[in-house]
Amino acid sequence: MQLDNRKKEVLHAIVDDYVSTNEPVGSKSLIERHNFQVSSATLRNDMAELEHMGLIEKPHTSAGRIPSDKGYREYVNSLMTIEELSPREQLEIEKRIDSSVDEVTDLIKNATHTLSEATGFVSLAMSPRLRKSFLKQLKILMIEPGKALVIMVLSAGVVKDKVVRIPNFISDEQIMKISGAIEKNLTGKPLDEITLVTVETAGKGTEVPEPLLKQVLYEAYAAIKQADELNIYLEGEHRILELPDFSSLGRARDLLGTLSDSGMVAGYVNEMENSRDHSTDDSFMIRIGQEIALEGLDDCSFITATYNLTDSVSGNIGVIGPKRMLYSKVISQIDFVKKKLNKEMQRFT
Amino acid sequence: MQLDNRKKEVLHAIVDDYVSTNEPVGSKSLIERHNFQVSSATLRNDMAELEHMGLIEKPHTSAGRIPSDKGYREYVNSLMTIEELSPREQLEIEKRIDSSVDEVTDLIKNATHTLSEATGFVSLAMSPRLRKSFLKQLKILMIEPGKALVIMVLSAGVVKDKVVRIPNFISDEQIMKISGAIEKNLTGKPLDEITLVTVETAGKGTEVPEPLLKQVLYEAYAAIKQADELNIYLEGEHRILELPDFSSLGRARDLLGTLSDSGMVAGYVNEMENSRDHSTDDSFMIRIGQEIALEGLDDCSFITATYNLTDSVSGNIGVIGPKRMLYSKVISQIDFVKKKLNKEMQRFT
DNA sequence: ATTAGCACTCTATCCCTTCGAGTGCCAACA
DNA sequence: TGTTGGCACTCGAAGGGATAGAGTGCTAAT
Numbered sequence: 001m002q003l004d005n006r007k008k009e010v011l012h013a014i015v016d017d018y019v020s021t022n023e024p025v026g027s028k029s030l031i032e033r034h035n036f037q038v039s040s041a042t043l044r045n046d047m048a049e050l051e052h053m054g055l056i057e058k059p060h061t062s063a064g065r066i067p068s069d070k071g072y073r074e075y076v077n078s079l080m081t082i083e084e085l086s087p088r089e090q091l092e093i094e095k096r097i098d099s100s101v102d103e104v105t106d107l108i109k110n111a112t113h114t115l116s117e118a119t120g121f122v123s124l125a126m127s128p129r130l131r132k133s134f135l136k137q138l139k140i141l142m143i144e145p146g147k148a149l150v151i152m153v154l155s156a157g158v159v160k161d162k163v164v165r166i167p168n169f170i171s172d173e174q175i176m177k178i179s180g181a182i183e184k185n186l187t188g189k190p191l192d193e194i195t196l197v198t199v200e201t202a203g204k205g206t207e208v209p210e211p212l213l214k215q216v217l218y219e220a221y222a223a224i225k226q227a228d229e230l231n232i233y234l235e236g237e238h239r240i241l242e243l244p245d246f247s248s249l250g251r252a253r254d255l256l257g258t259l260s261d262s263g264m265v266a267g268y269v270n271e272m273e274n275s276r277d278h279s280t281d282d283s284f285m286i287r288i289g290q291e292i293a294l295e296g297l298d299d300c301s302f303i304t305a306t307y308n309l310t311d312s313v314s315g316n317i318g319v320i321g322p323k324r325m326l327y328s329k330v331i332s333q334i335d336f337v338k339k340k341l342n343k344e345m346q347r348f349t
Numbered sequence: 350m351q352l353d354n355r356k357k358e359v360l361h362a363i364v365d366d367y368v369s370t371n372e373p374v375g376s377k378s379l380i381e382r383h384n385f386q387v388s389s390a391t392l393r394n395d396m397a398e399l400e401h402m403g404l405i406e407k408p409h410t411s412a413g414r415i416p417s418d419k420g421y422r423e424y425v426n427s428l429m430t431i432e433e434l435s436p437r438e439q440l441e442i443e444k445r446i447d448s449s450v451d452e453v454t455d456l457i458k459n460a461t462h463t464l465s466e467a468t469g470f471v472s473l474a475m476s477p478r479l480r481k482s483f484l485k486q487l488k489i490l491m492i493e494p495g496k497a498l499v500i501m502v503l504s505a506g507v508v509k510d511k512v513v514r515i516p517n518f519i520s521d522e523q524i525m526k527i528s529g530a531i532e533k534n535l536t537g538k539p540l541d542e543i544t545l546v547t548v549e550t551a552g553k554g555t556e557v558p559e560p561l562l563k564q565v566l567y568e569a570y571a572a573i574k575q576a577d578e579l580n581i582y583l584e585g586e587h588r589i590l591e592l593p594d595f596s597s598l599g600r601a602r603d604l605l606g607t608l609s610d611s612g613m614v615a616g617y618v619n620e621m622e623n624s625r626d627h628s629t630d631d632s633f634m635i636r637i638g639q640e641i642a643l644e645g646l647d648d649c650s651f652i653t654a655t656y657n658l659t660d661s662v663s664g665n666i667g668v669i670g671p672k673r674m675l676y677s678k679v680i681s682q683i684d685f686v687k688k689k690l691n692k693e694m695q696r697f698t
Numbered sequence: 699a700t701t702a703g704c705a706c707t708c709t710a711t712c713c714c715t716t717c718g719a720g721t722g723c724c725a726a727c728a
Numbered sequence: 729t730g731t732t733g734g735c736a737c738t739c740g741a742a743g744g745g746a747t748a749g750a751g752t753g754c755t756a757a758t
Contacts, residue, residue: 024750024751026750026751026752027751027752028750028751029750029751038699038700038701039700039701039702040701041700041701041702041703042699042700042701044751044752044753045699045700045753047752048752048753058751058752060707060708060709060751061706061707061708061751061752061753062706062707062708062709062749062750062751062752063708063709063750063751063752064750064751064752065751102496102511102512102513102514103512136492136493137490137492139490141486141488141500143485143486143502143508144485144502144506147451149500149502149508151490151498151500151510153492153493153498157493159492159498159510159512161500161508161510162451163451163452163508164451165451236609237586237587237605237609238586238602238605238606238608238609241598241601241602241605241606242602247598249590249596249598249601252590252598252601253587253590253591256586256587256590257587257590259587260585260586260587373720375719375720375721376720376721377719377720378719378720387730387731387732388731388732388733389732390731390732390733390734391730391731391732393720393721393722394722394730394731396721397721397722407720407721408740409720409738409739409740410720410721410722410737410738410739411718411719411720411721411737411738411739411740412719412720412721412739412740413719413720413721414720
């Protein structure tokens with residue numbers, strides 16, 4: 001069945017009212033608050049149909065209706081209109097992000113924090129996916145016998161390092177030879193094309209005894225792989241408790257419990273990113289309620305956008321909030337933060 | 350008034366019972382659960398006196414008694430006996446911390462996580478206070494025109510780095526000269542004795558034009574100062590919600606709100622550390638309820654111990670849990686984790 | 699297709715009662 | 729003087745109606 005115009009308006013109105021009042025909405029209050037040119041009985045008929053179609057539901061027989069996941073989905077896909085943030089709100093966000101940090105990571109954390117403050121929800125960001133960026137420099141610095149620091153400068157303007165163990169009796173000079181060889185042969189190679197074999201090949205020809213060489217090369221490889229690992233930044237978890245939607249302790253507990261396993265959340269965001277439809281240039285991903293395959297997020301919506309550090313290096317930033325949220329507002333907030341982030345990131349590349 | 354022996358036993362019993370049942374304890378149940386050789390009426394008299402002394406209080410006229418902050422304090426100071434962890438528990442902790450990480454920071458995070466899991470409370474750790482450690486190496490690595498990485502190796506076995514801005518047109522060679530000069534002159538100096546002036550003096554004599562030199566020296570100084578900054582690691586905030594003590598949403602919200610400002614918590618821990626009584630070798634700090642000068646922690650106890658990375662470089666690790674906790678158990682857990690941490694840290698120095 | 703009217707449903711809220719654990723105090727006792 | 733049994737009293741928690749109010753579905757009329 002198709003939604004005729006009035007039914008669309010009714011659904012739109014129900015979502016709006018429910019979002020703003022947090023009470024199931026009935027046919028009568030719908031008439032009161034909106035300019036429907038029909039009677040409440042007519043709306044009741046419409047609502048019965050919307051319910052039949054699975055777009056709204058009632059908590060109990062004699063209560064008003066609330067949107068179902070499917071209803072929110074319809075609202076987000078076809079009904080709502082995104083409006084720009086007010087200049088005031090824009091300014092507020094720009095002011096908080098502008099801080100002239102020197103590292104991309106700080107910029108991202110900064111943006112995440114700002115987003116959480118602006119929306120009042122939990123916000124999160126993934127670190128840039130660096131597998132498509134390539135090595136610009138790689139140095140190995142001896143720290144003390146048996147310990148060295150591998151420093152990598154990547155094309156995306158990111159610096160990574162890792163402390164590694166090396167053989168105790170290897171000399172400074174030997175380390176420098178190896179480091180030079182790796183750098184010479186691997187510079188320009190994207191991280192996802194660097195394997196243990198590549199590194200070992202790159203290090204061949206170095207005049208360093210085999211077992212020593214092999215261990216250092218392995219550690220260098222491990223450092224490079226670690227640089228490629230994804231991090232997730234979560235902010236504002238405590239704001240959950242301010243929301244009436246999570247006033248039932250149990251829900252709040254489940255949600256925070258799940259969020260505390262940041263690895264799992266990161267994995268999920270990654271999965272979302274991979275299944276994203278890249279054919280459109282719309283970089284938003286929206287998951288509503290049960291669409292989210294994480295425990296305890298049944299009452300949440302999960303919205304992320306993709307930011308770009310370079311053409312081929314990107315990450316995600318977004319929020320986890322209650323399903324009952326002002327979608328149009330939140331989406332423009334995320335969009336604005338994302339754009340600001342993209343702009344600021346140009347400084348680094 | 351002095352506490353006679355029986356009153357001590359009564360207080361002890363009240364704390365124990367309240368901790369284990371989470372219900373105000375009355376004279377009758379006290380008799381039932383413990384082997385007092387007197388009647389409940391006698392205990393009632395004792396309890397009235399304990400209340401008069403401010404050690405216990407009643408939620409309402411006709412309820413049992415619960416320990417006051419002062420009562421817990423007395424319990425912690427004089428009544429409880431610390432028992433060792435069972436071998437089983439020890440093993441559990443050792444297993445989780447043993448992981449052979451290569452950086453001190455990871456080790457600390459690891460320990461913090463373990464402590465939170467073991468206690469079921471929020472745990473936290475401060476990064477080592479590095480001001481007494483000294484520079485062993487300082488390198489400045491050019492990343493790209495206008496950007497460099499300052500790398501510092503400290504005596505405590507810690508590596509720190511920071512991306513800094515440098516003049517666009519400075520040469521690799523000039524940077525190396527400056528870096529060499531700083532390293533040569535400042536190696537061996539404790540961080541807290543390094544000031545902007547010290548760094549500028551160290552860099553004198555370098556054959557680099559004044560304004561360029563000055564900016565690089567300033568950035569190097571800033572990097573050193575940043576290495577000295579304290580970090581705090583918090584773990585397991587979500588566990589708060591599992592505790593019956595914080596089932597009243599409002600309290601949980603206040604607590605998590607306060608904890609979300611990690612800078613503030615860090616400042617408080619620092620203050621505690623500074624006011625610690627260093628004359629005894631007891632490295633525990635215990636703050637109960639209102640003794641904690643942080644909003645929303647009225648129902649909490651805050652217990653930390655001091656770990657040592659080297660003789661002069663230390664940090665704190667501990668928990669924030671409900672006042673109504675098994676103090677002896679929690680203290681031995683912290684103690685055990687701290688000792689394990691100290692042991693593992695020897696690898697790094 | 700829309701509407702007015704009506705009987706029905708279900709929850710939230712308030713009030714009242716009852717129950718029980720606990721207290722304080724008093725008088726008696728060792 | 730410290731201890732005890734007894735007793736009246738207090739207060740919160742739990743349970744049981746009763747009521748009000750918002751909302752629904754259905755029917756018959758327009």
